[in-house]
Amino acid sequence: MHELSITQGVVDICESNAGGRRITTVVLEIGRLSGVIPEAVEFCFEACTRGTLLEGARLIIENIPARGKCEDCSCEFDLGSYYEPCPTCGGFRVAILSGEELRVKELEVD
Numbered sequence: 001m002h003e004l005s006i007t008q009g010v011v012d013i014c015e016s017n018a019g020g021r022r023i024t025t026v027v028l029e030i031g032r033l034s035g036v037i038p039e040a041v042e043f044c045f046e047a048c049t050r051g052t053l054l055e056g057a058r059l060i061i062e063n064i065p066a067r068g069k070c071e072d073c074s075c076e077f078d079l080g081s082y083y084e085p086c087p088t089c090g091g092f093r094v095a096i097l098s099g100e101e102l103r104v105k106e107l108e109v110d
């Protein structure tokens with residue numbers, strides 16, 4: 001399962017940033033285009049944190065919407081997925097502004 005290794009990676013990042021202290025809250029940003037399913041990460045979190053500095057920690061997931069910018073007409077718009085054309089001019093040269101995030105935004109430690 002894809003999300004299991006991702007969640008494991010998140011736990012590793014948190015532990016290496018905690019300085020050996022107990023982590024009480026993790027805020028994780030997940031972009032809509034990241035391919036990561038937030039519910040699956042939540043599901044894996046408890047199993048992945050067992051026996052670590054994160055055991056019992058609260059997981060807060062912030063979903064980041066996807067935004068694109070058309071390189072032809074410069075309009076910005078919400079993206080539902082990759083390869084969506086510009087709603088104004090129909091162009092496909094779209095730069096991704098946000099939505100690919102997968103990162104630990106905040107940690108609260110004891």
Ligand SMILES: [Zn+2]
Pocket residue numbers: 070071072073074075086087088089090091
């Ligand atoms: Zn356009």
